[in-house]
Amino acid sequence: MLLLELFWSFAKIGLTSFGGLSMVPLINSEMVGHGWMTSNEVSDIVAIAEMTPGPLGLNCATFAGMRTAGLLGAIAANLGVLFPTLTICLLAAVFFQKFKDGKRMQQIMIGVRPVCMGMILAVMVTMSLSNYVYDSTVSPVAIVIGVLGAIGLYKKLSIPLVLLLSAILGIAFVR
């Protein structure tokens, strides 16, 4: 029964959110409401989710599931978060594959692609504000690592390698 509850709770979170930090308020109310986590734990898990690979929703699901019902709980909660992907998105995939060469679809995409560029820019701005600014002062070390990362990418280093090098630089120079 707990497994079903976990699944349903996270399915709701998945269905009503569009990823990222917009999920936090809902996750908070679901977790605290069921007594699965305290509010403090929710903010901890947000920090952990940002530090580790994987989207926030999936990471919260694993954390809450593991703590309440072990591995099975984690699986149930993950399936819950993925519920919209496995249903709506799969349908969309079928639909999109069929119509992607149609004239209307082409026209739609002419408008959607630039919007996508704008959304990526917005993400970069908000991320810069949190990733280069700590305790409301700009961190010079973080900026230098960012610039080095950009140079590395320009020189065609692979992304995992850039991430690894940045982690090493962070351990060595961040105080």
Added chain:
Amino acid sequence: MLINSERKEGIRLKKTKSLKTLTTLFAQFFILGLCTFGGGWSIVAQMQKMYVEKEKTLTQEELLDITSVGRSLPGTMIGNVACLYGYRVAGVPGSFACILGMILPPMIILSVITFFYTKFQNNIYVARAMVGVRAAVVPIIGSALATLWKSAFKWKVCYLAALGALLLNLFWNVNCIILVLMGIVFGLVLCELKERKEASNHAAS
């Protein structure tokens, strides 16, 4: 392992070939899943490198389309992107292979972290490493943006749509699905206007 799979291929060529596609998809998305720091946008950068530049199995436009569709549907973006890409390559089994590959690394890592929850939180070296990793995430996303940039704007008017999306998202917190819906309307209206203009030009000449 390798010899074994080659031998199998000789016996049941077709079945193994599709199985091979699925395992490749799974392996590729497993690695992508390991490196999705920063909310999933960096995955676009990695897919761009892997599929557009190296394998050339995907065009810039197609990657953008997959990303925009994935972003505008409910659920986690990278799950949706994995689902869409997997379906494109190998149908429904492809979708499942990609999603599974994508979610396993975070699931395993988080399961371990849940056990060492407090220790991990307060470890100074982990915190320092993460400052470095986070600093690199912005240029990674930027590199994806830079390469996708050219193919995103068909006409100059399209820059307006990008600017509008940026401002609306940044300052008024407008939801991504609304932005994408606006993009759809923008594209349709724009093409309609262009067509009318061309038609009237033809009529004039």
